[in-house]
Amino acid sequence: MVQPNERTILIQRNGNSYCTILLEHETWYSQPVYKDFIPSISRLVTHLAAPGFAFMMGFGIILFSESRLRIGWEINKLLKHYIIRGLTLLILNAYFMIFSIIYVIDSIGNVSQTPKSIEYETVDFGLWRFIWLLPGEYKWLFSxxxxxxxxxxxxxxxxYGYITLKQAHNKRYNRNLNLKIGIFLLTLFLAIRIPGKFGNINPELLPSxxxxxxxxxxxxxxxxxxxxxxxxxxxLSFITLYMGLNHLILAFFYSIxxxxxxSILNYFIDFLFSGPLLAFGQSALFFYMVHFHLYLIMGLILKFLFGSNQEPPYSIDSWQFWSLxxxxxxxLWPMCIKYAKFKSRKEPDSLWRFF
Known part of the structure; x- marks a missing residue:
């Protein structure tokens, strides 16, 4: 029996939900069973984003540090920059976690259908485990x-940044490197996934x-x-599969x-490398912040027009979701172009360049 003063996270017991997470995720304590192809792929393809972002953050640190050292920055100034940037992100994260993400999810609607959570006993963990290791919710902490x-x-x-820094403009080298890494990781994924034991967290969460x-x-x-x-x-299955796919995507871009x-292919290439991808990449944090509010407004408009007689969550079809x-x-494309031009006129250590 769990005592009220014990440090606990209550996941689900006897069909009663104690966790306030809005959507079911692929977690160490609960894994959805996907059946419908299009909604499932819509969900699973997003798994490329988080590992790709963390990977590119490390790669970006190398590129940014090299560019600043080249214009005369000292190591102390570089460290100060990263500390200020980290604190800025912590402040922004607190704002957007509280005021934006929940409402975007609620307003746009959930297009994926997942089964009822598997029942679990109460799990007792300490605060620091959630801060450093375990995803989930603990009292005031959601991570x-x-x-x-x-x-x-x-x-x-x-x-990866150190290895490729001197070969940054060698497309053939980078294509072959990413292709080899991608194939190796996907082969490792098969070796882990087919037996289904080592490297797979809690396979017993799924139906027999x-x-x-x-x-x-x-x-x-x-x-x-x-x-x-x-x-x-x-x-390990997640890491090898989705990082393997990310490296194959990089190999594809280096192959273009x-x-x-x-001429029609040249137009496509120019659009690919000088169009929205470039604009979003040059103003990545600005894009991230603005897109929450933009889709929130779009969701509220949809709710006003079509959701007055529905109970939440308001649902839309897959084709409607992708169209929106x-x-x-x-x-967002022209907004990011304008912001990129704005921040390019600022000093290299300007706070505006963080966005």
Whole structure:
């Protein structure tokens, strides 16, 4: 029996939910079973973002440090810059976690359907485990990305940056390197996933597989379940699968030629490298902050127009979701271009350049 004064996180017991997380995630204590293809892929493809972001953060540290050292910055000034940037992100994170993310989720609607959570007994953990290791909610603390879980991605990005720094403009070298890393990681994923034991967090969270399933592995019951790895915290299956795919994506970009004999392909290449991807990348944090408010407003408009007779959560079809998402990106594109031009006129150590 859990005493009121014990430090606990209550997940779910006897069908009663004690956790205030709005949506079910691929966590160490609960894993959804995906069945419908399009909503499932819409969810699973987003798994590329978090490891890719942490990896590119490490890579970006190398590129940024090199560019600033080249213009005469000293190490102390560089460290001061990172400390100020880190504090700025902590302040912004507190604001957006409280005032934006929850309302965006509630307003836009949830297009993925997941089964009822598996019942679990109460789990008792200390505060510091949630700060550093375990994703979830503990009293006043809500953390889905404890630093020790994701630090390895950033360290890997730093190592990648050191390796490729002198070959930054050698497209063939970078293409081959990313292709080799991607194939290696995906091969390692298969070696971990097919047996279904080592490197897979709590496979017993899933329904028991049919008799005769290879290795009695529940991940082998469908292709969707095969790629549905635990993200919070990332297990080895998640790391190898989605980082392998990220490296293949990088290899693809390095494979695109600068120009071709065909004008229509040249137009596509120019759009790809000089269009919205460049604009969003040059103003990444600005994009991140503004997109919450933009989609919040869009969601409120939808709620006003079509959701007056519905009970929350207000749902929309997949094609409607993707149409709204693309429309939002089209609105964000010129905003990011203007902000990138604005901050380019500021000093190298300006606070505006953080965004």
């Amino acid at each position: 889905m990305y404890p630093p020790l879980n994701w630090l390895s991605f950033t360290i890997f990005g730093i190592l 597989p049919p008799p005769g399933t290879l290795f009695n592995n529940p991940y082998l019951t469908s292709i969707l379940q095969f790629v549905n790895a635990i993200k919070y915290p990332p297990d 030629p600068s120009s071709t004999p065909y 998402w693309i429309f939002g990106l089209a609105l």
